[in-house]
Amino acid sequence: MKVLKSRDKLDYHIRGLSDPKRDRLIMLDYDGTLAPFVVDRLKAYPYKGIPELLDAIIDSPKNRVVIVSGREAEEVRYLLGIEHKVEIFGAHGSERIMPDGSLKKDALPKEAEECFSEFEKWAAQKHLLPHLEHKHGSVAFHVRGLDDERAETLLHEAEEEMKHIVRGPLLEYKNFDGGIEIRVVGEDKGKVVGTLLNEVSEETLCFYFGDDLTDEDAFKALGDRGLSLLVRETFRPTNADVWIVPPHELKDWLTRFIITHE
Numbered sequence: 001m002k003v004l005k006s007r008d009k010l011d012y013h014i015r016g017l018s019d020p021k022r023d024r025l026i027m028l029d030y031d032g033t034l035a036p037f038v039v040d041r042l043k044a045y046p047y048k049g050i051p052e053l054l055d056a057i058i059d060s061p062k063n064r065v066v067i068v069s070g071r072e073a074e075e076v077r078y079l080l081g082i083e084h085k086v087e088i089f090g091a092h093g094s095e096r097i098m099p100d101g102s103l104k105k106d107a108l109p110k111e112a113e114e115c116f117s118e119f120e121k122w123a124a125q126k127h128l129l130p131h132l133e134h135k136h137g138s139v140a141f142h143v144r145g146l147d148d149e150r151a152e153t154l155l156h157e158a159e160e161e162m163k164h165i166v167r168g169p170l171l172e173y174k175n176f177d178g179g180i181e182i183r184v185v186g187e188d189k190g191k192v193v194g195t196l197l198n199e200v201s202e203e204t205l206c207f208y209f210g211d212d213l214t215d216e217d218a219f220k221a222l223g224d225r226g227l228s229l230l231v232r233e234t235f236r237p238t239n240a241d242v243w244i245v246p247p248h249e250l251k252d253w254l255t256r257f258i259i260t261h262e
C-alpha cells in the first residue's frame with residue numbers, strides 16, 4: 001500500500017474501522033478491482049476468495065456494500081456470484097439494483113438511443129460488432145486482447161466516428177481502460193457517489209475502491225468525505241488517497257471490514 005495524500009486521513013479511517021458504533025459505506029468498482037481483466041468480458045469472474053469476503057462483510061449490518069460498474073447491473077450480479085443480495089449501480093449509474101433485488105433504470109434522452117444506433121451501424125459496416133457493448137445509457141467499444149497497433153488504429157477510427165455523431169450537450173465520449181465509449185452526460189460514478197453520500201449519516205465511514213479512469217469521477221466526488229483507493233497493478237496519476245495492488249492488498253483491506261475490535 002502506498003499513501004498518496006494525507007497519512008492522517010488514512011489513519012483516521014483505519015481507526016474508525018475499530019469503532020463498533022460506526023457504520024461503513026463500502027463502494028467498489030467491478031472490472032480490474034474485484035475481478036482481473038480477461039479478453040472474454042463475459043468470463044470476468046472475481047479474484048479467488050473475493051465472493052466469500054464480500055459475503056462475510058455483508059453479514060455485518062454495519063457494512064453497506066455497493067458495487068459501482070460501467071457494466072450492466074445484471075451482468076455484474078451474475079459474474080460476482082455472491083450469496084447475499086447486493087446493491088449494484090450499473091452502466092455508470094443509469095441502472096440500479098436495489099437492496100431488495102429490484103432493478104431501476106433512469107429515463108434517457110431520445111438522442112441517446114439514436115446516437116448509439118448510429119455508432120452500431122458504423123461498427124456493423126466495419127465488421128466490428130463483436131467489439132461493441134450496447135448498454136443502458138452508453139455504448140462501449142472494446143479493444144482489449146488485440147495487439148497494440150491494431151488496438152490503437154481501431155480506437156482512433158472509433159473516436160473519429162464518435163466525433164461526427166456525438167452532438168449536442170446531452171452526450172459525450174470518453175476513454176476507459178481498454179476502450180472508448182459514448183455516454184449520457186451526467187451519468188457517471190461521481191453522481192453515484194453523490195447519491196450514496198446523501199443516503200448515509202455523517203458519521204458513516206466511506207470508502208471507494210476502483211481502478212479505471214471512470215473511477216476518478218468517484219474519487220473526486222468522495223473528496224474529504226471518505227477514503228479513495230486506487231486498485232491497480234501499476235501506478236498511474238490519480239485523485240485517490242491510497243494505491244493498493246490487487247488481489248493481495250485488496251483482500252487485506254476487505255478483511256478489515258470484517259474484523260471488529262470490541
Ligand SMILES: [Mg+2]
Nearest residue numbers: 029031032212
Ligand atoms: Mg474498473
